[in-house]
Amino acid sequence: DGASRSQTFPRKMDAENHLATMTVSAAEGAYVDPKEGRATFETFATAWMAAQPHRASTEASVESMMRVHAFPAFGHRPLAAIR
Numbered sequence: 001d002g003a004s005r006s007q008t009f010p011r012k013m014d015a016e017n018h019l020a021t022m023t024v025s026a027a028e029g030a031y032v033d034p035k036e037g038r039a040t041f042e043t044f045a046t047a048w049m050a051a052q053p054h055r056a057s058t059e060a061s062v063e064s065m066m067r068v069h070a071f072p073a074f075g076h077r078p079l080a081a082i083r
Contacts, residue, residue, distance in 0.1 A: 041082060042075035 009015040045066055054062060074082060 038078050038080065040075060041077050041079060042071050044079055045070065045075075 007018070009018065049059070049062060049066065052059070052062070
């Protein structure tokens, strides 16, 4: 979102390592913004399912698996709490 976030490190090398890690995570798509990590699994998964170009039968299957298995177990949990 372009907002600046600051963090301090005791050594320059630590700051450079952190920057390299964050850059790689962002490039791989593995980085999760801490604010986004507060969203629940169900909120995220519902938006993800809506964005997928599934066939109707696959969409119904995914929706069923999420509703029956994933949402009861993880639906209420924040994304950042799931490992």
